[in-house]
Amino acid sequence: MMTMIILFMIASILFAYVLSLKEPKWGAYATLIVSLAGLVGVSLLRGSVGETVSFYYLHFTVTTIGWYFSMILLTVYFTATFFHPFWMDQLIYPAAYNALFLLSLAGTVGLFFAQDLMTLFICWETAVWSSMLIVQQGKSRQAAWVYFVMSAIGSMATLFAILLTIFMSGTTMITDAFIYFMGSPALGGLVFGAFILSGLTKMGIFPFHVWLPLAHGSAPHTFSPVLSGGLVKMGAYIAYLSVAVFPAYQVFGDQLMLQGVPLPIYALMLLGGVSIVYGTLRAIQQDDAKRLLAYSSVANGGYILIGILMLDQMAFAGGLMHVLNHAVASAAAFLAMAAVAKRTGTTKMSELGGMIHRMPVTYVVYLIAIISMAGIPPMGGFVSKWLIFQGLSHRGLIFLATAAAFGSIGSYLYVFRPLSAVFLGQLAPKYEKIKEADPLMLIGMLLLTAMSLLLGIVPNVVLRTIAQIQIELGIDPIMIKGTITATQNGSVNMLSVFTVFGFGFLLILILFLVLPKSRRVGLMDTYTSAEFIHTPELLHYGHHFYAPFERLYEKWPSVLPLYQRLSLKLKEMGEWAETFFFHAEPNRAVFWMVLLVILITVGGAR
Amino acid sequence: MIQFAGIALILIGIYGLMTTKHMIKLIIALNVMELGANIFIISIGFVAHGLAPIYTADLPNQAFSFVDPLPQAMVLTAIVIGFGVSALGLVVAQNIYKKHGTYDLSEIGGEE
Amino acid sequence: MMGSIIWLIALPLLAAFVSVVAQTYQYGLLVVTLLMNLLVLFAAPQGLTIIGGYEPPFGISLLFDQYALIALLLIQVLLLLIIVLARPLAKNYTPVILVMLAGLNGMLLTNDLFNLFVMIEIVSIAAFILSTANGKLTHTFHYLILATVSGVFFLLGTVLVYAYTGILVVQGLMMRLASLPVALSLIPMMLLIFGMAVELKLVPVSSWAKNIYGQANLLTGPIFAAVLAPAFGFVFGRMMNEVIVLHSLTGYTLLVMAISTFVLGELAAYRQTDLLKTLAFSSIGQSGLAVMMFTLGAPWAGILLLINNALAKSILYGVATGVTAAYGNASMGVLKGVFYHHRLLGVAFSLASLSLVGIPLFLGFFAKVSAVMAIFSTGLIWVPVIILLTAIVEGAYVMRWLLQLWSPAFEGYLASKKELPQKRNVFSAQQILVVGVLAVILFTMGLMPQRFVDALQKTQPAMAQYEMVGQGEQQ
Amino acid sequence: MKKLVSLFLILVLAFFLTTALDQGLDFWHSPSQLDAFRMSNAFVQNDVLGEGGALVFGESKNLESGSANIVTSIVVDYRSFDTLGEITVLFLSALGVGLLMGSGVRTTLRSGFILKTAAKMVAPLMLLTGIYIFTHGHLTPGGGFPGGSMMATAFLLHYFGSDTVKSNLKPLKWIESTAGALYILLGLAGLFVAGSFLQNFLPTGTLGHLVSAGIIPLVYVLVGLKVGSEVSGIVADFSKTEVVS
């Protein structure tokens, strides 16, 4: 089965490429079919856990966690492909886009099924460079470059860790190799730190988050959902590997314990907490909807990292589930934005508004997505955030719990902004004639919406798989019973929650229908001080949306200048090297050679 | 003594290479350096009271020894190579002069 | 007899001497010679070939083993493809290229230290002459002075080796030298190392490469970066294997030189805004990496790096110089988006640069992995850290170029708004085919890393002896 | 400043380098005999193949090298391959000079009466000397390189001394090319006749006779011709002036 999937992927990449050369649209449909086939194929693998396949120098095995992650990724990729046929004309190299899209899909799926460390790294890097080449087809070369460089920082650290592991343990199999470090904590710490770094960069954890807003913001609109919902989750898998498969808690067993969490892991969790706070605050500030969602991904990455690093009954389950919830929600949100961008040509909130009148279905999709993202009850996001919060408060990790709570509240602020600025408010005159998104796009978006809802109503469908993962890892599984999800602190029945919220919603709907209708007012249908307004953007709903907060951001510290300064420093060092060692004058080179000769002769004479 | 002269010539040549920017003088310094190297190499094969390594009719009958012929063979090669390089360097310098009107590298600057 | 390895040297020389008078057939002679050399390479048995009928250590002999085979094969194939690629330019320099070919083959085959010096001089002088094709003679002069100084150093080192050991044969010379007291062997070893440092582009003496490589044309760029550089790398590997005894002083000096070459070269490349200059500094850096591998006693990793670098650089330089010649300038602004017009060249260029950076699925990745693994076995854990940190810088500038060359769109706008140079003719179909062949070779080698990984596994126990650096101290 | 620093460095280097080299080479006491471990002993004794005995000038026959001048036997027999490389270096630099001097015509060096007369008288003499030197390379000091160069000098004297004779440089190229090719063919003949490249496959005759030492005189003649033509080529190229366009 695995072999077939691999061969199918390779063949389909070539097929999609050749087809796209002929006619880009066909290639786009090919990506749709291929990713659907991949989804079906991988879903069939559920039963064959433990099966191993060697393909050339790559070794794969089916694990529950791998299956879980690849299902998430394939879902995101699959739903994104519904948009492809409509975007081919916006790309410079559509054929390359289609082929690289499938290549990155193959890379990510390969990553989750990797059995040995080399396969892991090869699949990882394949996904990175292929997605980098896709990102550059969007609006910005700079963004693609920053994405690559940040990824490279992570991957080189991981490569170091992987090679050191292989060298020390003498085996390349992930599970066998990492066990080696049980006996050597010092080296284990180094390997752990280096290995998880690629996960951190990929998830956009605090000091490495700079690429996310850039890349998400300027990637082709069809690829942003994949970046945020899909590729970022590769980082979660690395985090999972480095804490669950790598015996991190045992290796750090003799370190200082904070509420049962070793200091290094706690430090990482703090970084996660910082990401939550930082991402939330920055997201509030953004004007571009895609950048806003990107910063929200930073914040949600923090949740996922904290949850997975806890490695316990509740938060771990919450973290893993949040991977799915956030993937679905953020993909849906990005897709909704893509649909808007397709019709209007922009994602700047200050240029949009009132889209609900023209694109109601897209609005619903976006609404459900952000409810889930913010963790408001009836949607999936609530369950996972609730679990993480439960886990944190159970352990008594006050700071992190505070950060998580802050992030939840802050998320109301930022998810509401695009909702009101893009979809609500008044419709700009130039958008009077736009239509609802194409039915094919709607199918993709609605699939995700349905999943978000479903995850909110019956989270136990997913939690069952997660419980099995926990059992395989030897930690207490999350307790599930019918529709009740139980933890040590309490339980929640999402079905009843949904029923309550459903009643509430119905009530409001009835009131809305019964009460008199509000009168629609055009954007320009107003005056102030007896003057007509000629600068409509000042009256725009999204204009100075959070004016009260804006002063807070005036002196907001940014990390990007630090990296820019580092880059500048490197260039200065290069210049320095050029003037000293690469100066085009024979005298100087001879001088250096003489100096070295003297060094050696004098050194040898002692 | 000749060995010292050889080493000294090498070092003087290097001194010239380090201090001058005049192309002809650089080549001259290079020649001095090569000359020193050749002298030094020959001196390595020297044998006290040795004879030139040629069998002739009037070799002494009693025990004698030749100087080492191998370094001489090497120097023979080195001299010819040195000539080749000097000639090439000169022709390059000459062409640079034709283009820039000076032999001084510092006046030409980096040819970008 | 017909399959003797000596043909690899005799044939090009004969062709070179004949080609001076038979000027109409020069180019054909060159191609035929290279093809025949390939035949000889497959026909010749491995082993020691004596010249003049005198066994080593007395006579000169040629050592043809697996190592030499790899190097020779690489060089014949690359040179053949390059002269086809740069045919109009190569025609003017045919005798020089022929002699250089003989010198390269001799350099890689010879089993005699002084003969190695002669061969190195032949190759250097051929390189001087070729570099005049760039039209920037001050740089040629600079190169000439430095290479000649280092040649004198090499000669003195050779002679001192002879004075102390009485022999010149390369194979096994290390044994003799290692039995000498440190005070004696230090100076000749130092001189031999500095004798090669200029050609290896090691840091304090690599200034010539910046301009010779950085202002290359379609002929000199690929030849310098893809033929001469790996050839000298292979020779250095042979020397490290058979001749040079590293004391802790020379060893660490060499290591520091190699590391700083790698780091400073890549840093300098990072700040370049000229494609050819970028590639020039990248060549300098990569050379440092390969030297590092040979210094640390990991020849396999060094070989892989050299092969990868040679193949990648032949494509990169071929395309870069071709594009530069067509569009008039190698600066970032001029070349923005050119691959929109030349997609096949762009694909080859991308493949080569991905491989150069060491990104998986390509040969460079396996080279880098074997390099790092090899260093781990020497116990110097901080060296891989430097290598990988520098690899980030390397990846950064290579990707910046790749993105710049591929995307014609304005920054901040979608593809519909293009900023494109006028399309110019870069290569003929035949030349594109050559670039394609090179890319295919590189790609297929990346697809077959199994043997390299196997070799990697095999070299692990072999390289377990803790420190190659400082081995001379044991006596 | 720069000069002072350089001077200082050179002096430091001089001191330490001489000290270091003195340890191994012992500058003040030259050995009274060749060190036994040096391989030259075998060359001197013609004993590389292990069949040597006492060598007597004019009597010893069929030696492995057979040249009375041992330097010659090293240069042209034991290490003939180096010599091949060496003439290749000259060939290359002649090529390089020719390429860089590309478009030029013969120089108009002012040749006065003295030069003209001297050329007429000295040139044939020098030519003869040159030929003598390289044909007797295996017996007396000298050989192909100085002999060839001397021939070249003679030729150049003739070349510069005459303004009527527009000397054509084309034959030089032919000589150069043919001599080089013949050298390699001679080596290849060794490969086919005796089994290894550049092997001395002719009988080596009696030590000290003109016709002895197998291919050594032949090779030296070829080397002399080649060096002579190359050197003349280099110098003639040098003295070209540019075509005024």
Added chain:
Amino acid sequence: MSILLVLEWIVGIVLIIGAVACVVTENIWAAIVRLSLLSMLAVVAFALMRAPDVALTEAVIGSGLVTFVFVVAIKKMLPKENENEETR
């Protein structure tokens, strides 16, 4: 024997002095002439070291041809004032 030794010393010292003079001088013509003289001295040194072959080669190539090439190369380039006297 002692004469040879004395000669050796003299040649050595003169070689060093000559080399310094050759490298230090600002005048190119002087440098070339000194290089030529240095070569001649080296010939003597080679002869003293019992290397007649090398001495002969150095005499012809080192001091003869190299000097000649130097002179020809430079005379063509720097002759402006010299040529004025003869030709114009």
